[in-house]
Amino acid sequence: MSEKEPVICIIDDSREDREICRRYLQQDSDYRYRFFEAETGEQGLELCRSVRPDCILLDYDLPDITGLELLEALAGSSPTRLVSLPVVMLTGLGDESIALQAMKSGAQDYLVKGEMTAGNLYRAIHNAIERASMRRIVEEQRHNLEMKNQELQAFAYALAHDLKSPLRAIRGFAEIMGEDYNTLLDETGQHYLHVIIKSAVQMNELIDDLLSYTQIEHGPVRFQAVKLSELAQQTLASLAGQIEREQGHVIIQDQLPVIYGDPTLVGQALVNLLDNALKYHSPEQPPVVSLTCQIEGHEAVLCVADKGIGIAPCHHAKIFQIFQRLHGEEEYPGTGIGLAIVKKSVELMRGQLWLESDQGLGTKFYIRLPLYSGGG
């Protein structure tokens, strides 16, 4: 016999039926149970809140409330929600549809009163206790993981904030020095100052990109309908400065579809791909970039294409790794985090990402994600 003494709440307005359940369970050689009883739904709810039962035997037909309503009330008061509620619903003969509904609403099992035997009652109770305890463990682990992720995000955010503040001072004072003491510095001194400012700007970008990467990796994924046309226009607006600087031309396909994904993640993927497409061109040729989409069955295949410097096939796998860059900071500035963000975003949405490119032949990055079907 198990050391554990499971707490059973029997909620049933019939004294005889409660008695039968108790008697049957007292014959169970696996457990010695502790019983608590209630005659009405209201009493039952009160009881379950105070004794934290391991299993609830719940009569569907109560005088004040139906079993289903009570199930919902119990779920609402459960700290771990309905998933871990160990309820076995007791129904009358021919009440199969009610039983089914009870299971859908979170009951672990049901028994038809007229067909109840000691054997099938033990089995239902053992299963309910075991399943509920397993679900509780999974739920607790999920909760702990979520808490850890939140802590990590808060830590990363605080770290980024604390690192950026002295950096602002370095940059700010270096700029003031450049303005106010310019005549006192010779050419070498001015060059050093220029390097200090540039390095501070670069480090600021690195911190921002690392923060975005951490937020994506540890943040929640919220699947919903994503209107690509709207998102593409927003992304384009956020890149307006860069487009102007590079004298670039960006063509966005008319009427992009609505896809099913996380808008923040899709946005991050697009902004990083378009940013790269605008950046990696030869100095003589301003960038020409396009964003198009093809429908393949129930999926959308997005393509960000440029006519820039291209990437040799031997580097295709490497560029998605964090901090992997193929160019020096002087040639093309960057942090080496952009494509790692794209990869992580697409992975989190369970999509696919690949590229077609060769040196000097431009680059096409593809993302495959499901189309929004209306029902989610």
Ligand code: ADP
């Ligand atoms: P970053 O652009 O900050 O260096 P990314 O992770 O976005 O970092 O890209 C990694 C590397 O992949 C880049 O350094 C660059 O060499 C190469 N790359 C990415 N996109 C393109 C592109 N559209 N054309 C050519 N090279 C690219």
